[in-house]
Amino acid sequence: MKLHDYLPSQNAYKVRLLLHHLGISYETVPVGIFEGAGQTEAFRAKNPTGAVPVLELDDGRCLPESNAILMYLGEGTRYVPADAWQRAQVLRWMFFEEDQVQNGIASLRHWTLTGKLARRSREAIEGKRALGRKALAVLDGWLSAREFLVDTYTIADMSLYAYVGFADEAGLPLESYPHVVAWIARIRAQPGFLATVYPYAIDPFSGNELP
Amino acid sequence: MKLHDYLPSQNAYKVRLLLHHLGISYETVPVGIFEGAGQTEAFRAKNPTGAVPVLELDDGRCLPESNAILMYLGEGTRYVPADAWQRAQVLRWMFFEEDQVQNGIASLRHWTLTGKLARRSREAIEGKRALGRKALAVLDGWLSAREFLVDTYTIADMSLYAYVGFADEAGLPLESYPHVVAWIARIRAQPGFLATVYPYAIDPFSGNELP
Structure with missing residues (x-):
């Protein structure tokens, strides 16, 4: 099978993480989302929203939406x-x-x-920060009594980790959410865990590897 | 089983529609979301996000998120x-x-x-309108070659219909999306279809029945 992928995408990372856990081999098809490659007619025939990831079976059938792919593979x-x-x-x-x-x-x-942040209004930024803090508070409360979101480590943890694990890069420091921090550490300690390569090795603007 | 419900919520409507199709009887527990009843400690123990719907089993276990409930029941x-x-x-x-x-x-x-629209910036409103139009365009293209989202009438159609079917009430007229309009008509013609009561019979501010 093929995974239409873009390294800076944490939605695509979710699928890479599960595939790594499962030891499934697959072909990567890079899609330069930031360069507009998601909007070509050929790619939109695979996913009309123009987003990665897309899982493509050998017979050409396509499945978009990271969370749907996690459930299908999992x-x-x-x-x-x-x-x-x-x-x-x-x-x-x-x-x-x-x-x-x-x-x-x-x-x-x-x-x-x-770099889009500088072009957004304070209202828009504060609205998203409030939504982010509310989500982190909900997770922190839930994880105060649990090791994982649902009993054992599942695709739900992989899905939430992809962005929550990097909330500091969204300007939302995690130190006020100790149960979320502990849960992130448990996920990173899982056998077969795959670290995200981004943003440590890839320039988000060019998609090029950083030195 | 119980459904924690609020009549103006189209997310809760999705679940009501499926329960009606399936002929499952259940107890309705009204939650006055607009009056803050979603934020009480008792309700947040059922759903930490404070939203309806929540499906509650006879043993007290709770399942929030309309789409997860649709899959569980469906x-x-x-x-x-x-x-x-x-x-x-x-x-x-x-x-x-x-x-x-x-x-x-x-x-x-x-x-x-x-009435919150008047307090929102043009940037915020235009951003949501653009997202709305993009979603409608994606659906219109997809439905140009199909009767339903996935072969036959499924919970996916019920889920999307709940808000797309009322896009005009969001200031997004549907006449530019003829395949979406035809799909809405097909859904409404399904045996066992349940029409939404809102906004035709309920005042969104008070939750009271309108004359």
Whole structure:
């Protein structure tokens, strides 16, 4: 299978992380999102929103949306519970991620790393910061009594970690959220964990490797 | 089972619609979201984000997030495909809904119906309108070749319909999106369809029935 990928994308990273845990080999197709490659007709035939990641099967069928890909690849493995109720709880946290984290922390981090922050109004920035802080407070409370979001380490943890683990890069320091910090450490200590390469090795503007 | 519900919430409506299709009886627990009832300690123990809907089982276990509830209730029924790939496509559209529709059309409609629109900047409003129009264009293109989002009528259609079907109330007229309009008509013609009661019978400010 192929993964249409872009290294600076933490949504694509989620899928890379699960594939690494599962030991699945795949072909990477780089899509230069910041250079507009997501908006070509060829790519939009794979995903009409123009976003990565997209999983492409050998017969050409395509699946966009990182969280849907995590569930597709994860079902039947140790990273997705077999029990229907527990699986629903995994989905519940991934839907929370898609709504509350993508539009707060993830969006704010994107603005920060691409220099768009300076062109945004204080109202817009403060709105996203408030959404980000609310999401972190919800997670901190939930994780105060739990090791992972749903009993054991699942795709829900991978999904939330992708942006929450880098909230400081969105201007939201994590020190007020000790249970989130401890959970991040537990995730990074998982066997088969894959560290994100970004922003440590890649320039977000050019997509080039940094020295 | 109980559904913690609020009549003006189209997220809660999604669940009501599926329960109606499935003929499942349940107890409604009204939560006065606009009056702050989502922020009480008792309710936040059920859902730390303070939002409806929440599905509560007889043993007290709770499941928040409308799309997770749809999948939990829908699995094994005609409204969720048995095939893993098709199920992943259903999820793909529900994750699209959670990210692109909740934060565009749904948010804009909330501002419009609650009078908050007048207090928002043009930048904020235009940003949400652009997101709304992009989501509608993606859906219109996708539905130009299909009757439903994924082969047959599924929970993905119910999820997207809840806000897309009322985009005009968010200031986004649907006449430029004829395939979306035709899809809405197909959904409303489904056996067991349940029309939303809001905003036709309920005042969004007071939650009271209108004459």
